[in-house]
Each structure stands twice: as C-alpha cells, then as structure tokens.
Amino acid sequence: MAVFDRYDSYYDRAMEAYCSNKKIDPKDINDEHNKIIAERACVHIGFYLTWIINNNLEGDIHKEHDGENLEKVRKEEMTGVDFFLTCCDGKLWSDDFNDEGLAFTEYYYTSEQFMKDYVDFVLNELYDIPCEFDFVWKDYKKFKVILDKRYKAFCKNEKF
Numbered sequence: 433m434a435v436f437d438r439y440d441s442y443y444d445r446a447m448e449a450y451c452s453n454k455k456i457d458p459k460d461i462n463d464e465h466n467k468i469i470a471e472r473a474c475v476h477i478g479f480y481l482t483w484i485i486n487n488n489l490e491g492d493i494h495k496e497h498d499g500e501n502l503e504k505v506r507k508e509e510m511t512g513v514d515f516f517l518t519c520c521d522g523k524l525w526s527d528d529f530n531d532e533g534l535a536f537t538e539y540y541y542t543s544e545q546f547m548k549d550y551v552d553f554v555l556n557e558l559y560d561i562p563c564e565f566d567f568v569w570k571d572y573k574k575f576k577v578i579l580d581k582r583y584k585a586f587c588k589n590e591k592f
Contacts, residue, residue, distance in 0.1 A: 436542055437524040439474035439517065446473035446563040453564070470522070471513050471566060476550045477524055478567045480541060482512030483579045489533030491526075494519060513567045540582050545592045549578050 446469045451458050456465065471478075484490055485505045494502055498519045504510035516522065526534055540546050553575050554562050565571075585592075 434526045435523050436537060437477050439470055439477065439522040442473035442563055443469060449561065449564040470517060472563050474513055474516055475565065475567050476562065477516050478511055478513030479572050479575050481516050482572055483576055484529065484533050485512065485515070489530055489536065491528050491530055493527050508569055511567045536583060536586050539586050553578060
C-alpha cells in the first residue's frame with residue numbers, strides 16, 4: 433500500500449506561516465491553533481480528495497466505513513480537508529481510491545504536474561500562498577475545473 437501524501441509533510445511550513453502571520457511563538461501553539469495549522473497543511477489534498485469523492489473514485493474502504501461522510505462532502509456539509517483528517521488519518525493511501533481513481537492519482541497527483549497546477553492556481557487565482565489559507569468551497573470549485581481538465585486528458589491517454 434503506497435502513501436501518496438500526508439499532512440505532516442506540510443505541517444512545519446503551515447506552522448511557520450501561521451505563527452508569522454499571527455505573531456505567535458511556535459511553543460505557544462494550542463489545540464485550536466494546531467487544528468487550523470493541520471487543516472491549512474492539507475488544503476491541496478482536501479481539494480483533490482473532494483474531487484475524487486465527487487467523481488465516485490474513492491476506495492471501497494470509504495464506501496464501507498465512511499458512507500455518511502462521503503455524502504456530507506458531496507452535499508458540501510464537510511470539506512475534503514475534514515474528510516481527509518477524519519477518515520484518512522491525515523495520509524493519502526492507495527486504498528483511498530478505486531482502481532480508476534488510483535490510476536488517475538498515479539498519473540497526475542504523484543507527478544509534478546498536480547503540485548504545479550495547484551501552486552499556479554493559488555498564486556495566480558487566489559493571490560495567496562500555499563499552506564496559508566483555509567479550504568473554501570468557492571476556491572475548490574475554481575480548482576475543480578483544472579482537475580476536470582486533467583482527468584479528461586488522462587481518459588484520452590494524453591500527456592501533460
């Protein structure tokens with residue numbers, strides 16, 4: 433079982449940005465701060481996982497154990513970030529996808545292209561910096577267009 437991503441890979445970066453913006457010493461981080469930092473560390477994963485869920489590309493493990501939360505994401509009652517942290521333990525595994533979702537993830541998410549698309553979007557569309565903002569449905573819907581385009585290319589066996 434492969435791990436594709438994990439929030440703790442971005443936690444330090446998100447913590448530095450949060451502490452700098454809020455003028456908080458890292459040793460003074462409390463549980464509330466920690467929750468915000470963890471969420472900001474995985475917005476990119478949350479965007480991706482939301483798209484996976486909305487396209488029914490999630491793994492059987494989630495269909496069996498997290499059906500209610502899958503529906504919450506689809507109804508925009510739960511963000512992909514919250515689903516990721518709650519139902520995936522903060523790690524994006526191969527089991528989180530069905531066969532088609534896994535193939536797309538191996539094609540796109542694990543390539544440099546996903547992060548390039550994400551960083552370009554954050555910088556040029558949101559005028560923000562990765563790991564320094566919260567998941568917002570309006571932002572996800574803008575990024576979804578990019579994911580839809582990449583998935584369409586994947587289905588046609590096109591290269592980046």
